[in-house]
Amino acid sequence: MTQTPCDVLSCVEHERLEFELLEVRTRGQYLTRLRSLTREEQAEWDRREQRALASLVDHELEHGCNR
Numbered sequence: 001m002t003q004t005p006c007d008v009l010s011c012v013e014h015e016r017l018e019f020e021l022l023e024v025r026t027r028g029q030y031l032t033r034l035r036s037l038t039r040e041e042q043a044e045w046d047r048r049e050q051r052a053l054a055s056l057v058d059h060e061l062e063h064g065c066n067r
């Protein structure tokens with residue numbers, strides 16, 4: 001295994017991005033349970049989740065703090 005230059009536990013930015021992704025997912029799921037979303041709304045939440053995930057992956061690649 002390769003050594004990670006940045007410990008995940010000590011990477012604040014990684015934690016923040018991970019939290020953001022979790023928040024988007026949680027809110028999307030909550031809304032879906034609350035009422036049925038339109039196709040557009042569903043697509044919007046999917047996009048938000050994709051964006052949050054992309055930011056996290058980008059950060060991991062740049063920072064090398066992925067698990």
Ligand SMILES: [Zn+2]
Pocket residue numbers: 006011013014059060063064065
């Ligand atoms: Zn990091």
